[in-house]
Amino acid sequence: MxxxxxxxxxxxxxxxxxxxxxxxxxxxxxxxxxxxxxxxxxxxxRAKDDLLFEIYRLLITAQSADMDRIIELGLSSADTVREILVSLVVSTAERVDETAVFVREMHRLDEARMTEFRAERRRYHETFLGVIEKGQADGEFSSAVPADTVVRIAFGVVNQLPVWYRPDGPKPPARLAGEIADFVLAGLR
Amino acid sequence: MxxxxxxxxxxxxxxxxxxxxxxxxxxxxxxxxxxxxxxxxxxxxRAKDDLLFEIYRLLITAQSADMDRIIELGLSSADTVREILVSLVVSTAERVDETAVFVREMHRLDEARMTEFRAERRRYHETFLGVIEKGQADGEFSSAVPADTVVRIAFGVVNQLPVWYRPDGPKPPARLAGEIADFVLAGLR
DNA sequence: CCCACCCTACCGACCGGTCGGTATGCCTTA
DNA sequence: TAAGGCATACCGACCGGTCGGTAGGGTGGG
Incomplete structure (x- = not known):
């Protein structure tokens, strides 16, 4: 606080x-x-890069909490994927600046903090991966494309969002989020 | 030379x-x-940032040429999209370092060069957009998701590639490229 | 054949300026 | 009156860029 x-x-x-x-x-x-x-x-x-660390911490904490909350709802795989993507896109659009900094300057963290962050990112990554793999195992999703590639594609859009998203653009974040979720789910059929 | x-x-x-x-x-x-x-x-x-400029120029020139070459083949929309994506992913994997620099440091260009690059990027962007829109108009692709969102998703993965791609990873670039193309095309049905 | 001349490619000590960080002390609030 | 919560003045390291100079190969006149 x-x-x-x-x-x-x-x-x-x-x-x-x-x-x-x-x-x-x-x-x-x-x-x-x-x-x-x-x-x-x-x-x-204590130092300039404590600012970076603090920015990352705030961002990643919020996003992890969002995802955990959604998974606990126990929805179908498709609905879980949709909710995760929509929440991720919307919250990223709300914090474009933080995300831009995170994506561009992450590599500047020192060894110890880098390791910590990689672990947290990995956990985040694998939670989402697990949802997709479960959907594939259940037959709800197609297995044509490996789950890890799907995850990469999904996070790819989100992380690039600060490059092109403008708050005063033609599409409100919720609509954008819906379109992205639609496309990813279409690819999973 | x-x-x-x-x-x-x-x-x-x-x-x-x-x-x-x-x-x-x-x-x-x-x-x-x-x-x-x-x-x-x-x-x-002449200056340190001439190095940046030179790195960008080499990268963008090569990629633009690749895309133009593919379009001139006059394939179906689906095959054109596949070829563009595969060539983009493979060539990006071959030049991960250049791409990482490009993505992270582009905003450091001065006004004049920035304008020049934005124009070139826009052209590149719109060429790909045109291919997808044509496929949608012909009925070869679904129009469920707007073409510009599809383009954003596609370029998103590619630009994020330097973050996770490792040349010594388990999947060779060609296979990765194939998977990504499969997924995008599946989303376009 | 050779030597004076020149030109490109390159060397590395140096400079002005900026930056992250610190030392020190005042001032308010409890 | 003790203790956070700041302000101000300052430090030393380092950075991008400059500049006077050199090494060596080509070339043309005698």
Whole structure:
């Protein structure tokens, strides 16, 4: 539960990292945009890359929770896949900047944090994979295309979303999410 | 037709930019890796970001040419889509580093070059879009999901490929490409 | 045949400037 | 009056880019 100053710093960092990149954004720019000073930033964060870590943590925690919640509903495989995709696309559209930073700058994490994140991503990845494999085993989905490729395709669109999605574009996020889910499910028949 | 020294510099730059990012890679690192000196680098390139520009140019030129060549074959919509996807996935797998740099650092181009690249990308994008729309108009493809969403999904996988593809992984590129094409075409029925 | 001349390719010490991070102390609130 | 919650001034490392210089091969006049 970050305080007001902490939150202002993170918000400014996300916005600047998303538009210019991590290295191209100086600490001075961040504090100026957040209307605080360097003293305040280094009071709350030990180093610049703690900001990156915090951004990732917030994003991945929220997404993991969403997926777990959906799976516990115990829907059919098709409905589970649809719900996961829709929730993922909608929540990604709501947080395009965070996602853009995450996708572009993940490799800048140090060894320890990288390992931690890879484990979390892997868990996330394999949960979704499990849903599709179950649907294939039950005969609800076709087995023509291996499940891992389907997962790659699904996450591919989502992670590229910050590249082309614009909040003021013609299609609202919910409609986009529906179209993407339709297409993936069509491919699974 | 770059000379040996020039080529060594570009190769080193691609490798380093892909693994550490553009800003995190110093000119000194590049020349050390390429076994040349700063003098040599600045003899061939006016500035560090000329290297980025050159990397993008090589990549996009090759891919555009591939797509044009396939379209001129005059195959059915389904076969054209399949050929485009297979060629794109295979050529991207062959140049994962270039693609990783392209996807992650494109926003660092200056205004003029950015405009030029957006135009080229748009053309590329719309050519593929045209193929799918034609298939839908002919009744060869379903119109359930709008063509632009399909294009986004297809380019999404390809651009995310550098994140997970490993040349020494279990699936050879051609097989991966086939699976992806199968899935997209299944979604278009 | 040779030597003066030149030109391309390359070298590496150096510079101005910026950046992440720190040291120190004030000031408010409990 | 102690303790967080900041502000300000500053540091040293490093970075992209420059610049005076060199090595060596081609070439043309004598």
């Amino acid at each position: 970050p305080g007001a100053t902490e939150q202002k710093i993170i918000d400014a960092a996300v916005r600047l990292f998303a538009s210019q990149g991590y290295d191209a954004t100086s600490v001075q720019e961040i504090v100026t945009a957040a209307e605080v000073t360097k003293g305040a930033l280094y009071h709350y964060f | 770059p000379g040996a020294t020039e080529q060594k510099i570009i190769d080193a730059a691609v490798r380093l930019f892909a693994s550490q990012g553009y800003d995190a890679t110093s000119v000194q690192e590049i020349v050390t890796a390429a076994e040349v000196t700063k003098g040599a680098l600045y003899h061939y390139f």
